[in-house]
Amino acid sequence: MRAIYILWLRQLKRYVRSRSRIVGSLGQPLLFMVALGFGFGPVFAKAGNGNYIEFLIPGIISMSVLFTALFSGVEVIWDKQFGFLKETLVAPISRLQIMIGRTLGGATVATLQGTIVFLISLLVGFRPIGWWGLPGAWGIMFLMALLFTALGTAIASVLEDMQGFQLIMNFLVMPLFFLSGALFPLNGVPPALAAVAAADPVSYGIDGMRVLLTGSAHFGIVTDLLILVTITAILTTIGSYLFSRIQI
Amino acid sequence: MAEMVEVANLVKKFKELVAVDGVSFTVGEGEVFAFLGPNGAGKSTTIKMLTTLLSPTSGSIKIDGFEVADHQDEVRKKFGIVFQDPSLDDELTAFENLEFHAEIYGVAREVYRPRIEELLKFVELTERRDDQVKTFSGGMKRRLEIARGLLHHPRIFFLDEPTQGLDPQTRNRLWEYILDLNKKEGITIFFTTHYMEEAEKVARQVAVIDRGKIAAHGTAEELKKLTEKDSLEEAFLQLTGKSIRDEEVSGADRMRQHHALWRR
Numbered sequence: 001m002r003a004i005y006i007l008w009l010r011q012l013k014r015y016v017r018s019r020s021r022i023v024g025s026l027g028q029p030l031l032f033m034v035a036l037g038f039g040f041g042p043v044f045a046k047a048g049n050g051n052y053i054e055f056l057i058p059g060i061i062s063m064s065v066l067f068t069a070l071f072s073g074v075e076v077i078w079d080k081q082f083g084f085l086k087e088t089l090v091a092p093i094s095r096l097q098i099m100i101g102r103t104l105g106g107a108t109v110a111t112l113q114g115t116i117v118f119l120i121s122l123l124v125g126f127r128p129i130g131w132w133g134l135p136g137a138w139g140i141m142f143l144m145a146l147l148f149t150a151l152g153t154a155i156a157s158v159l160e161d162m163q164g165f166q167l168i169m170n171f172l173v174m175p176l177f178f179l180s181g182a183l184f185p186l187n188g189v190p191p192a193l194a195a196v197a198a199a200d201p202v203s204y205g206i207d208g209m210r211v212l213l214t215g216s217a218h219f220g221i222v223t224d225l226l227i228l229v230t231i232t233a234i235l236t237t238i239g240s241y242l243f244s245r246i247q248i
Numbered sequence: 249m250a251e252m253v254e255v256a257n258l259v260k261k262f263k264e265l266v267a268v269d270g271v272s273f274t275v276g277e278g279e280v281f282a283f284l285g286p287n288g289a290g291k292s293t294t295i296k297m298l299t300t301l302l303s304p305t306s307g308s309i310k311i312d313g314f315e316v317a318d319h320q321d322e323v324r325k326k327f328g329i330v331f332q333d334p335s336l337d338d339e340l341t342a343f344e345n346l347e348f349h350a351e352i353y354g355v356a357r358e359v360y361r362p363r364i365e366e367l368l369k370f371v372e373l374t375e376r377r378d379d380q381v382k383t384f385s386g387g388m389k390r391r392l393e394i395a396r397g398l399l400h401h402p403r404i405f406f407l408d409e410p411t412q413g414l415d416p417q418t419r420n421r422l423w424e425y426i427l428d429l430n431k432k433e434g435i436t437i438f439f440t441t442h443y444m445e446e447a448e449k450v451a452r453q454v455a456v457i458d459r460g461k462i463a464a465h466g467t468a469e470e471l472k473k474l475t476e477k478d479s480l481e482e483a484f485l486q487l488t489g490k491s492i493r494d495e496e497v498s499g500a501d502r503m504r505q506h507h508a509l510w511r512r
Binding site: 002082083084086091093 | 296299300301302320321322325327329331333334335336337338344347348349351352353354380396
């Protein structure tokens, strides 16, 4: 337990200390909110879909969680390259403990980031339908954060250096975000796109948050939770397995 | 004298490459032991196996009487290590790096608090206690790593090229700390180095490994006598040949990397 706690604490300290990273990573969601939210707002309203900002915010929060969590996981590569991983690997603790500590830490950091984006969205004019939905929305954020930290760790465990990083960004992170229901409603999109969105775990996180923050649903909260929990369990298992096989 | 390290018929194969080829040696308790060899000779691979980072293809390793393969965590508590490359978290402070280490080694808080202060004083970093490691020089990082490796009271201390890239002043200081420790706490020292004068000066036992096999083992005097040379450096060259191993190393490394890349 102490080992898991100190590993978790380390992730948190690293996050809090990288102020430039925090500020930098808040610029993008803010830009999305302002440019897309206010830019497409009028068209969205004319098409009879209601308030676009309200629709967009859960998507933007999920984006921050997705990015931050995945990169927290991928940080394993840095630790490999800068040697710190060895320090943990020769310690009298199991690989599973290391994986759990890191993943919880990464997920906590991503949830914090999501929370900050939520607070910014309040400044832009977003209002959740009720405060009762917030704890649930937080829970979904954390679940997504766990899922993508585990995914990041799994990827980082098989990559040797940062060269594959651009690849991950272009072929995994961006599609996960853009092909989910983050930016557009999934009702009435072409079937192929609908199928892709249905296979994208981000879609369910966003949907769950929409239910709790704005009251609208596409898949429904039960489906959202079921799928998120299942995928998180699978990815954590795969991530732990791949992490346990890292050889330095 | 009891044996701290007992290695018998140790073999490590990376596919077709035999990195360590039937190595056997022992290191007595309280010994200062130099493990020498040209690049790619199998030094690092052997150290990785001794410190549980790699599992051997075959053979046995005992540390302080414990079989490494069967008692991984007991063994891990017995040794401290300073890796060849820095392995500190640059974002954390000196104290936090030490605290992290103590926590993952399960050292009790009331034990490690004073121990950390004592070790920081020992490596002369007390004033820099709360500075982030990224502001440290190479020598300071090394000293901090030494302090960290000693935090959980290990019985044996592995140092993989601890003085590489350091100026002679820092190098001398470092050896003072290490030998002081060996004398006061009776910690067994197991180190590698490419500086032969250094090995000749501090090591009481020397083993030379080449092409995955032990080429010679004994005191520096014995090795000099064996090869009929005047210095350990000449003896080393006599034992391992004068050809430069760069080519071979990069070849082996490339294979290892290639192997690592496609293994999963």
